[in-house]
Amino acid sequence: MASVVRMPAALAGVTEAAIQTWIAKPGQQLAVGDLLAEIETEKAVVEYATEVAGTVGRLLVDEGDSIEVGAPIAVILAAGEGEDAIGPALTAAGAAAPERLEPAEPAAAEPASAEAVAPAVVATPPTEVSVASPPSGASAARLVASPIVRRLARERGIDLAALTGTGPGGRIVRRDLDGIPAAAATAPVATAPSSAPPPTPATAAAGTPEKLTGMRKAIARRLTESKTTVPHFYVTAHCRVDRLLALRAQVNEAAPRKVSVNDFVLKAVAGALVDVPAANAIWGGDHILRFTGADIAVAVAVEGGLLTPVLRGVDSLSLVDVSAAVAELAERARAGRLQQHELEGGSFSVSNLGMYGVDDFSAILNPPQSGILAVSAAKQQPVVDDGVLAVGTVMTVTLSADHRVIDGAVAAEWMTAFVRRIENPVSALL
Structure with missing residues (x-):
């Protein structure tokens, strides 16, 4: 038939x-x-x-x-x-x-x-x-x-x-x-001046409706589903990144391409997933699917929305390779040239708003992934070193986790591993 x-x-x-x-x-x-x-x-x-x-x-x-x-x-x-x-x-x-x-x-x-x-x-x-x-x-x-x-x-x-x-x-x-x-x-059409009196302001400003794009509809639908059906919980840590910034400056003096703080973050996330394999898993409905490698989605802001292309095998890539791969994915994401398979998979996401100077935020999980790390700006703050007050550069990060897959103790263990790697950034070079 x-x-x-x-x-x-x-x-x-x-x-x-x-x-x-x-x-x-x-x-x-x-x-x-x-x-x-x-x-x-x-x-x-x-x-x-x-x-x-x-x-x-x-x-x-x-x-x-x-x-x-x-x-x-x-x-x-x-x-x-x-x-x-x-x-x-x-x-x-x-x-x-x-x-x-x-x-x-x-x-x-x-x-x-x-x-x-x-x-x-x-x-x-x-x-x-x-x-x-x-x-x-x-x-x-x-x-x-x-x-x-x-x-x-x-x-x-x-x-x-x-x-x-x-x-x-x-x-x-x-x-x-x-x-x-x-x-x-979108240039406005010129009009002749009018002698009529200006209109009386309304007591409340009238809004202008804007039609939803397909991307905005998809974001609204998926994130509403995530927030209402996935049991989120949050773990926050404050990381000292003075050594990271110093190492980054040294790397950029000799590396074939510049690396960013976010590249170090991705390597630390991948390393923590390897260190704590219980966190490297997703919910499968009637089972939990566990992974050995670290495939990590990177949130990329595009016109009218957000895309999360997945970077494969971050744990096995060099820092420079991570930098090149993220830049290439972000460029094609903004041009609307991503392939379907590049938007699928992975157990974890990273959303970095540090470049906007935000102090702290929490991200919504991207199903079926079970973890997303929200990264804020690195700022100088008062810190205490061995009982002595000093000035240090601190970056706040918040893990949003799916409690169906990751328990509180596992999330805390993963965060400890991440902080250890981000505060000892030479691990990203090994």
Whole structure:
């Protein structure tokens, strides 16, 4: 029987996605695992492979079209079936033709039902993002844009309908947006002065509603779920980092690239996870999954939200390698070029707001990870050394832990190991 393939949830929390490229074509024979399409979300570009064998009967979505998760995107015919099997397959699956999402109002939908065919995920290097231009005579409201291009245009105040694409077939691509200054795109229209008296101020300031981006919706949904369903508890420590800052200065005099305080923090977190393996685990519902290596997610602020790419095997990387890897991940995160697998996995996260000068904060866990370390600014404070009052540089850190996985004593043991490593920073070089 013919199978209806639906738009899957490519990443956690994603409610819409776009077909960037159809890899399979109508009439093409497919085996299980053959690539079907490249699908783009606001966070990544991924390849999808079919889980059923057969012939591509019909592609229901045009390249560049953004549609809801769960909407049908293709029909795959079984052996011996023809075009006449497509209609009954769509009817049996309760699937209507997918509705394209307008760029100004991205829609949200629940994940597809279990009867839908969800292709498997295969990581792919990010490619140039393109947007399908509207057909001749089409209205501006029918302009179709991929999630990443729509997000960038929305954040910069750029009207996509006013652009001429430079991509294949006249498509609008990311470089078309990059050439337009945000200020020029949102410049106010001059008006003639009015002799009317100024309006009387309202007793309360009126707010301006702002539409939620897909990323903001995902953040709201996942963190609300985390805070309401995961039993958080917190452990705070104050670390002396004078020796760390002195060692960092020495390393940066000779290293091929500059290293940051956060690079030392990541190495200390990884070392503490190795020292206290009971903390290097995640909740699995009916089991606890334990790890040996240290895969750590790094919080990266991007336009309109936050991404947490995962740095693999931090315990086995040199300090300089950590610095290079974090910089590369952060750069691609801000450009919207992360791959799906780079946003998945890991048992632990680090969120560093020290560059903003904050004294102390607590972070919300990033499920299914069981720990996240909130790192504040390193500041000079009064300290006591062997009964003598002195001035030292102190950095406050707070561990948020999942009590289903990590007990208080384990959290305290992990924090002790972290402080020991951060206050003896030469361990990051070993």
